[in-house]
Amino acid sequence: MRAEIITIGDELLIGQVVDTNSAWMAQRLNEAGIELYQITSVHDDREHILRALDEAFSRADIVLTTGGLGPTKDDITKHVMCEYFNTQLVEDSQVHAHILDLYKERPNVLNSLTATQWLVPESAEILPNRVGSAPIMVFKKTTFGTLETVRTFSTQGTKFLVAMPGVPHEMKIAMSEQVIPYLQEKMGRENGGIIHRTLMLYGIAESTLAIQIEEWENALPASMHLAYLPKDGVIRLRLSTYGDATENEIDTQIEALKPFIEDYLIATEDLPLEAILGNLLKDRQQTIATAESCTGGRLAAALNAQSGSSAYYMGTVVAYDNSIKEQVLGVQRDTLIAKGAVSERTVCEMAEGVRALMCTDYAIATSGIAGPTGGTPDKPVGTVWIAWATPKGTEAECFHFGVAREREQITQRAVTAALVKMIKIIGRS
Amino acid sequence: MRAEIITIGDELLIGQVVDTNSAWMAQRLNEAGIELYQITSVHDDREHILRALDEAFSRADIVLTTGGLGPTKDDITKHVMCEYFNTQLVEDSQVHAHILDLYKERPNVLNSLTATQWLVPESAEILPNRVGSAPIMVFKKTTFGTLETVRTFSTQGTKFLVAMPGVPHEMKIAMSEQVIPYLQEKMGRENGGIIHRTLMLYGIAESTLAIQIEEWENALPASMHLAYLPKDGVIRLRLSTYGDATENEIDTQIEALKPFIEDYLIATEDLPLEAILGNLLKDRQQTIATAESCTGGRLAAALNAQSGSSAYYMGTVVAYDNSIKEQVLGVQRDTLIAKGAVSERTVCEMAEGVRALMCTDYAIATSGIAGPTGGTPDKPVGTVWIAWATPKGTEAECFHFGVAREREQITQRAVTAALVKMIKIIGRS
Numbered sequence: 001m002r003a004e005i006i007t008i009g010d011e012l013l014i015g016q017v018v019d020t021n022s023a024w025m026a027q028r029l030n031e032a033g034i035e036l037y038q039i040t041s042v043h044d045d046r047e048h049i050l051r052a053l054d055e056a057f058s059r060a061d062i063v064l065t066t067g068g069l070g071p072t073k074d075d076i077t078k079h080v081m082c083e084y085f086n087t088q089l090v091e092d093s094q095v096h097a098h099i100l101d102l103y104k105e106r107p108n109v110l111n112s113l114t115a116t117q118w119l120v121p122e123s124a125e126i127l128p129n130r131v132g133s134a135p136i137m138v139f140k141k142t143t144f145g146t147l148e149t150v151r152t153f154s155t156q157g158t159k160f161l162v163a164m165p166g167v168p169h170e171m172k173i174a175m176s177e178q179v180i181p182y183l184q185e186k187m188g189r190e191n192g193g194i195i196h197r198t199l200m201l202y203g204i205a206e207s208t209l210a211i212q213i214e215e216w217e218n219a220l221p222a223s224m225h226l227a228y229l230p231k232d233g234v235i236r237l238r239l240s241t242y243g244d245a246t247e248n249e250i251d252t253q254i255e256a257l258k259p260f261i262e263d264y265l266i267a268t269e270d271l272p273l274e275a276i277l278g279n280l281l282k283d284r285q286q287t288i289a290t291a292e293s294c295t296g297g298r299l300a301a302a303l304n305a306q307s308g309s310s311a312y313y314m315g316t317v318v319a320y321d322n323s324i325k326e327q328v329l330g331v332q333r334d335t336l337i338a339k340g341a342v343s344e345r346t347v348c349e350m351a352e353g354v355r356a357l358m359c360t361d362y363a364i365a366t367s368g369i370a371g372p373t374g375g376t377p378d379k380p381v382g383t384v385w386i387a388w389a390t391p392k393g394t395e396a397e398c399f400h401f402g403v404a405r406e407r408e409q410i411t412q413r414a415v416t417a418a419l420v421k422m423i424k425i426i427g428r429s
Numbered sequence: 430m431r432a433e434i435i436t437i438g439d440e441l442l443i444g445q446v447v448d449t450n451s452a453w454m455a456q457r458l459n460e461a462g463i464e465l466y467q468i469t470s471v472h473d474d475r476e477h478i479l480r481a482l483d484e485a486f487s488r489a490d491i492v493l494t495t496g497g498l499g500p501t502k503d504d505i506t507k508h509v510m511c512e513y514f515n516t517q518l519v520e521d522s523q524v525h526a527h528i529l530d531l532y533k534e535r536p537n538v539l540n541s542l543t544a545t546q547w548l549v550p551e552s553a554e555i556l557p558n559r560v561g562s563a564p565i566m567v568f569k570k571t572t573f574g575t576l577e578t579v580r581t582f583s584t585q586g587t588k589f590l591v592a593m594p595g596v597p598h599e600m601k602i603a604m605s606e607q608v609i610p611y612l613q614e615k616m617g618r619e620n621g622g623i624i625h626r627t628l629m630l631y632g633i634a635e636s637t638l639a640i641q642i643e644e645w646e647n648a649l650p651a652s653m654h655l656a657y658l659p660k661d662g663v664i665r666l667r668l669s670t671y672g673d674a675t676e677n678e679i680d681t682q683i684e685a686l687k688p689f690i691e692d693y694l695i696a697t698e699d700l701p702l703e704a705i706l707g708n709l710l711k712d713r714q715q716t717i718a719t720a721e722s723c724t725g726g727r728l729a730a731a732l733n734a735q736s737g738s739s740a741y742y743m744g745t746v747v748a749y750d751n752s753i754k755e756q757v758l759g760v761q762r763d764t765l766i767a768k769g770a771v772s773e774r775t776v777c778e779m780a781e782g783v784r785a786l787m788c789t790d791y792a793i794a795t796s797g798i799a800g801p802t803g804g805t806p807d808k809p810v811g812t813v814w815i816a817w818a819t820p821k822g823t824e825a826e827c828f829h830f831g832v833a834r835e836r837e838q839i840t841q842r843a844v845t846a847a848l849v850k851m852i853k854i855i856g857r858s
Contacts, residue, residue, distance in 0.1 A: 013465045
């Protein structure tokens with residue numbers, strides 16, 4: 001069973017909004033055993049939408065659209081769907097009641113535009129949007145579209161179009177609670193389905209890794225596909241099968257791979273580094289704090305992104321200014337004068353300082369030059385010192401992330417390096 | 430002049446990677462006066478890529494691809510391009526020399542796979558990739574593709590395909606330094622081009638706004654298009670023209686709009702809130718610090734994302750634990766016992782505490798329940814207190830962001846609310 005996503009909105013095509021919806025939807029479709037074939041972003045434009053629908057239906061059984069369902073003039077998706085499926089808008093009393101309920105504490109939001117939200121295409125099946133005013137519409141496609149250029153595609157079985165709002169949290173709740181269960185029921189859950197296994201590696205170049213595992217990769221059965229996904233210094237190595245191999249077969253291959261990569265392996269599932277670290281700390285009932293200079297709260301934001309992080313993550317002090325490093329974190333003035341803020345001694349004192357201040361088992365500190373300004377010949381942009389304080393002592397390491405990288409990449413590399421080494425230190429303790 | 434983007438990679442279609450490249454490229458194309466018509470994400474699959482190229486060339490003059498140029502087996506873009514343009518791979522001595530130089534400090538990375546990176550399609554023009562090993566390839570399309578299904582499109586003028594790596598920082602440097610200048614030179618910079626104006630509003634619902642400005646919107650000339658882009662409580666109102674109106678004409682419309690929306694207007698350009706706040710502080714040579722509980726470093730990460738932020742942003746204390754609120758921020762124990770951590774008194778003491786600790790002009794503090802756990806009947810999930818400490822005193826406000834929102838949205842709404850009000854307070858001072 002094959003699906004495509006069409007995201008509708010001019011904002012995507014002028015770069016005002018990053019399409020984060022598609023990746024999220026792709027994950028949910030994959031988990032449900034539905035292959036996602038293509039993602040297409042189109043303008044809020046009648047002809048463009050009609051053509052994209054036709055092209056998508058020529059390749060896929062299910063087309064999911066997001067966007068263009070708001071109450072304002074630039075939102076035309078509902079009208080175009082009516083044209084494509086040759087139907088008209090009618091009032092829906094259930095959607096009407098839901099919208100009245102949704103806005104009962106904000107009656108001023110009920111107006112002539114909101115009222116257009118309970119007009120729905122007559123031939124569509126309506127699924128509730130629990131958290132928003134735009135209903136989710138399901139169309140069944142058993143005849144051709146309206147364009148002259150329609151292609152001949154199989155009419156074996158019904159094809160489905162699901163139109164959802166583009167607001168991410170509305171789309172997510174709609175997908176999880178309505179759309180995926182609906183599609184699974186209507187189309188029958190396929191057995192086997194898609195299986196992915198991901199290993200996360202750090203500290204090896206992509207091409208070196210590829211050569212190191214070449215023999216193993218060449219011996220893979222045709223039913224399995226290997227992909228290399230490098231990002232911020234971490235390589236995700238993903239082995240996939242699309243219904244042609246069993247979980248056992250893929251796990252056997254993964255076990256055979258491990259001896260080739262054990263020096264670089266940091267996790268055997270595709271989790272954010274902060275989740276791996278969080279799980280380690282939760283299992284051990286230990287705690288951590290951070291003191292950040294160049295990473296400026298990014299390490300904290302990463303650690304906090306996990307629900308339940310307050311059980312193990314005590315907090316951060318972001319201290320740009322030397323006086324704050326001194327007063328809050330207890331870094332020695334002599335250290336700052338003699339060694340500078342970006343130095344082994346300073347970053348160790350920062351880590352030890354915040355570990356004592358927040359009474360934690362572990363602490364990570366960062367101090368570096370994220371650029372684009374502030375570099376010197378002996379400490380060029382990209383120089384980052386990181387320290388890890390533990391119950392057994394403190395270790396520090398100097399990284400050089402600067403070659404041709406921007407501020408954003410440098411801080412992201414520093415966060416990655418900080419988390420990876422903390423995972424390794426706790427893992428071996 | 431019309432462009433399309435094709436992003437190539439299975440990782441996009443299983444949701445392992447969010448496509449952030451396309452939005453960034455879209456912005457650069459727009460700035461250069463090149464209209465982006467469609468974005469398409471396809472698999473690392475020969476037929477899929479060939480078909481997508483054909484479809485894109487049937488609509489656009491320029492096709493930009495990213496991805497699939499790495500040295501490993503799953504990267505097939507270069508081979509498919511050779512097939513599409515009926516050419517073959519040959520060694521390129523300049524690319525060879527560049528790669529030797531790139532890896533001169535990491536000779537172990539030079540191996541048989543890296544060596545495939547200096548093989549380039551014979552008919553392609555090669556642009557240098559300053560920061561990576563995969564060269565940027567430009568193909569000129571004056572004849573049809575190889576598929577049987579090729580369509581008839583205009584052969585007036587040459588069409589261009591530009592293949593770039595998918596690694597974001599390599600793509601960004603390639604686009605900025607090579608591809609945009611190349612396209613502008615080859616195709617001639619069009620006059621007029623695309624003009625966008627964006628106003629940012631806060632504190633009004635999308636449909637209420639649409640009714641409030643209905644008369645103005647209805648009177649807009651046909652050459653201009655209005656879009657509503659709501660996100661995290663902020664509405665971006667974008668007025669665009671695609672070469673049919675002048676800057677003066679669009680600015681006149683914007684001035685006519687302002688009286689209808691002045692109560693909600695927070696900026697007249699599309700900037701991140703943290704940049705607006707940063708610019709205000711830089712202009713006034715003032716400083717700010719933050720104390721965060723529920724936003725957990727996100728406020729700091731936002732403020733730090735601006736280069737030069739260290740001039741005005743002194744740092745943050747993320748204090749989940751009450752003992753840290755007490756010891757580091759000086760919140761009174763009596764306050765925490767009598768009022769709780771999520772209370773007006775606590776959040777005011779946090780803001781005043783960090784303002785004193787970091788000796789700043791302003792400070793923002795947040796304390797709330799981001800969920801999914803931790804809610805109580807009188808403080809449900811989504812309750813967030815925010816305080817703004819200023820030289821003239823401290824104000825605080827309680828927000829309820831919880832209705833049907835997840836942890837991530839709640840913290841994002843809190844960051845937005847915290848920044849918006851700080852901008853307003855400083856702006857009126």
